[in-house]
Structures are given as C-alpha cells and as structure tokens.
Amino acid sequence: MIAADAELAEALRAGQRRALAKAITLVESTRPQDRPRADALLAALAPHTGKAVRLGISGVPGVGKSTFIEALGLHLIGRGHRLAVLAVDPSSQRTGGSILGDKTRMERLAREPAAFIRPSPSGGSLGGVASRTRESLLLCEAAGYDVVLVETVGVGQSETAVAGMVDCFLLLQLPNAGDELQALKKGVVELADLIVINKADSNPQAAALAKSQFEVALHLLKPASPNWSVPVLTCSALRHQGIAEVWDAVRRFHSTLSASGELAAKRARQAVSWLWTLIDEALLDGFRHHPAVAAALDGLTQQVTAGEITPAAACRRLLELYRPAT
Numbered sequence: 019m020i021a022a023d024a025e026l027a028e029a030l031r032a033g034q035r036r037a038l039a040k041a042i043t044l045v046e047s048t049r050p051q052d053r054p055r056a057d058a059l060l061a062a063l064a065p066h067t068g069k070a071v072r073l074g075i076s077g078v079p080g081v082g083k084s085t086f087i088e089a090l091g092l093h094l095i096g097r098g099h100r101l102a103v104l105a106v107d108p109s110s111q112r113t114g115g116s117i118l119g120d121k122t123r124m125e126r127l128a129r130e131p132a133a134f135i136r137p138s139p140s141g142g143s144l145g146g147v148a149s150r151t152r153e154s155l156l157l158c159e160a161a162g163y164d165v166v167l168v169e170t171v172g173v174g175q176s177e178t179a180v181a182g183m184v185d186c187f188l189l190l191q192l193p194n195a196g197d198e199l200q201a202l203k204k205g206v207v208e209l210a211d212l213i214v215i216n217k218a219d220s221n222p223q224a225a226a227l228a229k230s231q232f233e234v235a236l237h238l239l240k241p242a243s244p245n246w247s248v249p250v251l252t253c254s255a256l257r258h259q260g261i262a263e264v265w266d267a268v269r270r271f272h273s274t275l276s277a278s279g280e281l282a283a284k285r286a287r288q289a290v291s292w293l294w295t296l297i298d299e300a301l302l303d304g305f306r307h308h309p310a311v312a313a314a315l316d317g318l319t320q321q322v323t324a325g326e327i328t329p330a331a332a333c334r335r336l337l338e339l340y341r342p343a344t
Contacts, residue, residue, distance in 0.1 A: 019055075019058040019059065019062055020055070023055055023058060026041055026059065027059055027062050027063055030063070030157065030160060031063070031160060031162075033161055033162050034161075035134055038134060038157060038158065038161045039136070041157050042136055042154045044056050045060065045153045045154060045157065046138060046150045056153070060153055060157075063156065063160040064156070066159070068159060069164065070102075070158070070159045070164050070165055071164065071165045071185060071186070071269075071272050072166050072168070072183070072185040073165065073166070073167050073168070073184055073186050073268060074168045074170070074180035074181060074183070074186070074188065075087060075167060075168070075170070075180075076169075076170045076188075077190030077191065077216075080192070081192055081216055081217075082190065082216045082217055082255050082256070083190060084124055084169070085123070085216075085255040086190060086216055086253075086255035087103060087105075087124060087127070087167055088124040088126060088255070089255040089256075089261050090167075090264065090265060091124070091127045091133055092127060093258070093261045093262060095127075095130050095133060099132070099164055099165050100132045100133075100162060100163045100164055100165070101127075101132060101133045101163060102134045102135075102136070102155075102158035102161070102163035102167070103124070103127070103134070103135045103166075103167045103169065104138065104151055104158070104166065104168045104169070105124075105135060105136070105138070106137075106151065106168075106169065134158065134163060136154065136158075138151070138154070151183065152183045152292055155168065155183065168183065168184055177189070177206045178209065181209045182288055182291055182292075185271075185272060185275070185281060185284065185285070186211045186268050186271050187210055188210070188212045188264075188268070189206060189207070189209070189210040189214070190214050190215075190216050191214070191216070192215070192216065192217060193215055193217060193218060193220060193221045193227075193228050194221065194228070207232070207236070207239065208239050208240075210248055211242070211246065211248060212248060212249060212251070212267055212268065213236075213248060213249070213250045213251070214250075214251050214252070214253055214260075214264055215228050215232075215252045215253070216254070216255055217254060217255075218252035218253060218260070219254040219256070219259065226252075229251075229252055236248050236250070243274075243275065243278075243280055245274050245275070245278050246271060246274055249267050251263055251264055251267060305336075305340055308339070310339040310340070311336050311339050311340050314336065315336065318332040318336065
C-alpha cells in the first residue's frame with residue numbers, strides 16, 4: 019500500500035468522514051489503475067470490519083423508504099449509535115445519470131454528526147445495488163459505524179441483491195399493497211426477515227388487514243431460520259410511530275442468529291457468493307476487452323440482428339476467439 023493510502027486508512031479508522039467518502043470513491047472507481055489500490059485498502063481495513071448490524075431496506079417506490087430510514091436513523095442516534103446509510107439511486111438507462119437525492123430527502127438525518135449518508139448511482143447494475151456497495155459497507159464498518167443501512171431502488175432483483183449482503187432484510191409495504199393473493203406471492207416475502215407496513219396512520223383498517231394477510235402468507239412459507247419467525251409490524255415513519263418497535267425486532271433478530279451461530283454462517287455464505295460474483299464480472303470484462311472478441315463483436319452482432327446467424331452460433335464463434343485451440 020502506498021503511503022497516501024496508508025494515511026487514508028488511518029484517517030478512516032479515526033472516524034474522519036472525509037476520509038471515508040474518499041475511500042468509497044476509490045472503491046467505486048471504474049478506472050483499472052484504481053482497483054489494486056482499492057483492494058489493498060480493503061485488505062488493510064479487513065480486520066476492523068464485521069462488528070456492525072447490517073440492515074437492508076427495500077420496498078416499492080412510494081412506500082416511504084427515505085422517510086422511514088430518516089426516522090429510524092434519528093431513533094438510533096438518540097440511543098447512541100453511529101449510523102451509515104448507503105442509499106442507491108436509480109441510474110438513467112439513457113444518460114447514466116442519477117438523481118442522488120437521498121440527502122435532500124433525509125435532511126434532518128444528514129445534519130447529524132453521528133450519521134453518514136452516501137448516495138451512489140446504481141449504474142444500471144442488476145438488482146439496483148451499486149456494484150461496490152458491499153465494499154462500501156465494509157469501509158463504513160472500519161470507520162466505526164455500528165449500524166449500516168443499505169437502501170435499494172426497490173425494483174427488479176434489488177431485494178435478492180441486498181438480502182445477499184446484509185444480516186437482516188427488512189421489507190417495507192403499503193397498507194393497500196393488495197389482497198391476500200398478492201401477499202401469498204413468494205418472491206420478496208420469502209426473503210424478508212422482518213416485514214413493516216409503513217404509513218399505517220393513513221388507513222389503520224387497511225394496515226391491520228395487510229398485517230393479517232402477510233402473517234397468513236408467512237405461515238405458508240418455509241422459514242429461513244428454525245430460530246426466527248418473521249414478524250409483521252406497522253408504523254408511521256412520518257409521525258415516528260412504531261419505529262422503536264421496529265428497531266427492537268431488528269435487535270432480537272440479530273441477537274437470536276448470533277447466539278445460534280447462524281449469523282456467522284450467513285456472512286460466510288455471502289462472502290463466497292460475492293467471490294463468485296466478482297469472478298463472473300472479471301471473466302465477462304476480460305471477454306469483452308479481449309482484442310479478437312472486440313474486433314469481431316460488432317460484425318457478429320449485426321449478423322445476429324439481420325438473422326444471418328443464430329445467437330448460439332455467434333456465441334460459439336466468440337468463445338473460440340476467446341479460447342483459441344492449443
């Protein structure tokens with residue numbers, strides 16, 4: 019590690035917010051020359067990671083994720099915690115730009131010295147989670163934040179992606195989320211460790227109905243842990259009602275899985291899964307930038323578009339270029 023990065027690591031460990039922001043910028047960099055530096059920094063900080071509660075929060079747009087996170091964050095800071103929020107904003111598929119408005123939406127929380135909010139563009143990555151969110155999470159832990167929240171854009175595979183990097187996955191729902199058949203759709207429900215119906219004050223009757231429907235749905239699903247039954251809670255983030263109960267449920271989940279050894283096993287599985295994700299990304303990047311593949315790709319793509327060659331045949335041609343016979 020170069021001297022400047024060693025100083026960066028030391029400043030980050032001392033809790034300097036600017037150093038943490040700079041370190042996250044480094045690991046998010048897409049410049050090839052920055053990757054060795056980022057890897058060295060992460061390796062140096064690895065012994066200082068793993069002590070935070072990792073909480074993922076997802077839900078459909080409009081469910082009030084940012085309002086909920088601000089309410090929960092203010093509650094945590096009031097109880098002496100240091101909170102980091104990694105909020106992933108959707109990137110435009112046309113321009114690649116993103117709104118990055120989470121600090122605006124969490125104005126009160128952003129002013130708290132014990133809170134660090136880092137909005138990052140998803141970059142169009144599958145799952146709505148920035149490609150280096152996992153590494154940013156580790157940097158936040160090394161900087162001394164004992165609770166790290168990961169907010170996703172709540173579309174497509176975002177739930178699966180965030181559930182694969184956190185300890186507890188919290189799913190936010192609306193009171194009028196749908197009838198019982200909607201609640202019974204497995205997908206995201208079976209990933210949840212905790213379901214919270216937000217905006218319950220807007221329609222208490224609908225919130226109570228949604229709560230009972232999700233409870234029925236959960237009884238029909240095989241539990242992820244033999245030691246944990248997924249609770250369904252209601253809250254109003256806007257009015258700060260029910261937030262303490264939500265955090266108490268997160269703490270119970272973390273304590274239960276820690277005591278049984280499940281949390282350590284879960285994190286180990288996540289690390290192996292991330293290894294294979296990085297391998298897949300590296301192989302795909304190497305394939306796309308292989309000189310022979312790059313030279314033939316446009317022509318074969320045009321042939322596939324014109325129907326002159328099948329996608330399978332084009333794939334074989336490209337793989338032959340990538341893996342020449344020896």
